[in-house]
Amino acid sequence: MSYSRPLDIKNGRVDLTHGSGGRAMARLIHDLFLRHFDNPWLAAQNDGACLPMPAGGRLVMATDSHVISPLFFPGGDIGCLAVHGTVNDVAMNGATPLYLAASFILEEGFPLADLARIVESMANAAREAGVAIVTGDTKVVEEGKGDGVFITTTGVGRVPDGIEVSGDRCRPGDKIVLSGSIGDHGMAIMSLREGLRFDSPIVSDTAALNGLVAAMLAAAPDMRALRDPTRGGLAAVLNEFAGQSGQGMVIHERAIPVREAVSAACELLGLDPLYVANEGKLVAVCPPESAERLVAAMRAHPHGREAAIIGEVIADDHHFVQMETVFGGRRMVDWINGEQLPRIC
Amino acid sequence: MKYIDEFRDGELARQLARAIAAEARPDRSYRLMEFCGGHTHAISRYGLLDLLPPPVRMIHGPGCPVCVLPIGRIDSAIELATQHGVVLCTYADTLRVPASGGMSLYKARAEGADVRMVYSCDDALALAAAHPEREVVFFAIGFETTTPPTAAIIRKAAEAGLTNFSVFCNHVLTPAAMVHIMEAQTDPDAVALDGFVGPAHVSTVIGYGAYQAFADRYQKPVVIAGFEPLDVMQSILMLVRQINAGRALVENQFTRAVSREGNLKAQALVDKIFTLRASFDWRGLGEVPDSALRIRDDYAVFDAERRFGLSYRQVADHKACECAAILRGQKRPQDCKVFGTVCAPDHPIGACMVSSEGACAAHYTYGRFRTAAPQDHA
16 A cells, blocks of 8 residues: 555544545555454455355345444443444354454544444444454545444344244244343433433443354244344234234233333333343244253353243234233333434434 | 233232122113323223223213314414414324314324424423524423423513414313213213213312212212222222212322322413303314313413414314214224224224324224124135
């Protein structure tokens, strides 16, 4: 590379030249993305990554855009979230995530120091999840036309033959398993925005779940369905499964773990934890005979310590999701109605 | 936050349920109206109907502020935003209420009207102070709970000498609506009532003494109840006991927040700013005398109705909509032909499907599995 001024990561800001295709953009790519993501496919610096074809099985591909505000929050930031989000979407197909592509939309004036923090966080998250960020894109928009940084990631993974994970496979009698407490991510963001303070702050659960999924598939290869309850929360996933499979669902409120600070924050803001986003949890549906084995395998994994059977699939022509409340009565758990919480992931 | 768990204790609820089942006589019925949408919501959300024995039947009352607002009032709000070019500030639920000609405040906004959602009426006042070049109107709705804050912003606006701020006042009164429901008992279609689960937050302002005349006159027990599910269960037990004993007292279950006198400071403020309207049109109940407030003449410059020369025009509800009968307790949401099909929370026909406190929205969201017809296996 011919001489160009090194990136002033400490005090510099994103300007329009960083997206113009010239030397400044090459500098940004070299000093930040190549340096931190560090893998031979990206280092080849071609227009795309040329990757070895995995042998056998099927390819899974997923994409996810991240527009969260604020960019940094207790438990994570937009960088690791952008990796976890797509890694998890690939993993929820029963696949091993292999490669990611990352596309950045940067706003003019965004501090390079913040961008460097975000890129490092992405690199660490990718390393922990065992995936490589092999290609990407950078665009810069004028000040006021973005919100700091938006990141889109696309992931590719491989699902082995014999593993069939899909929401339409739920059958009456199947057990519904949840990997841990709900609402942590959404309420971490909301309590930050609303200035709520608790003795122990609410921390986002953002995490890559591909390791947990691998352990689950080893213990219960007959698992029917897997999904991570992000926007729309647990309620959305259960309604999706019910609609896809043409069955009903019954869950038990008492079995669903919710942290005390999360339920308190939900109460203050008039929210129901069933509808609040998570970024490091999953819901699995499995045949009843595999359920105990599955839960044991999950509890042995750091991201599944609080795993529990929370309900059952039932035959129901209406595809309703019902919940037995802590009082012993029943209510429906419908799709979320009205406005979602804005810009939470 | 331990105090939440105390009001959500499943074992306590089951104890109360057992007590209600033991004391409710199987040879009579206990038709109890929960006046407030907050109670309707709690009953549905926590599945409390499953805990009540067959003789106890809960009837939804009209206590949902968005639901009782007639179409003509929404039309006036839309007129303010579209024809008078004001910044109209409103609480979120009113945005989606269907008005005349397929309009709503949401649609008015999409067509360019400046309609803004606020969380507090103070936000509307702040907007007016920050934008002296714009006329700002606060669309005030609600029962006695939300009236004192509206009174407070009018007083503040007067103190600050704001000339670009006014309030479109639609505040209504709970005891008047309860009296109206009892007076309508002579209607052959009216559902007979044996007792009332009385308002929670409203009563923190007006006090439980405000219902004494009602209980004496109609000889129906009233139990003021909090909005937590255990509050509702306990108040039902208190009503069953009163009915069994042939008493018609005003009892206060919500002792942690409600006193006999209520909030005297808030009452004085409301009285300073507002005065009774001779009559007000309620959705479902029709014209009810002495049931709503208007802004006093001393504060007429802050009264959007006078400032913009609004005239009220009564508009009939959608033909298929049963909101009126549902608000009177004569019909249940599932009795309405359009419930859950043409009318659903995402595309409401009637106001009871709009607000989370509306009886139709509560039944749709939490309870419709109870009444859904079996589907054909064609």
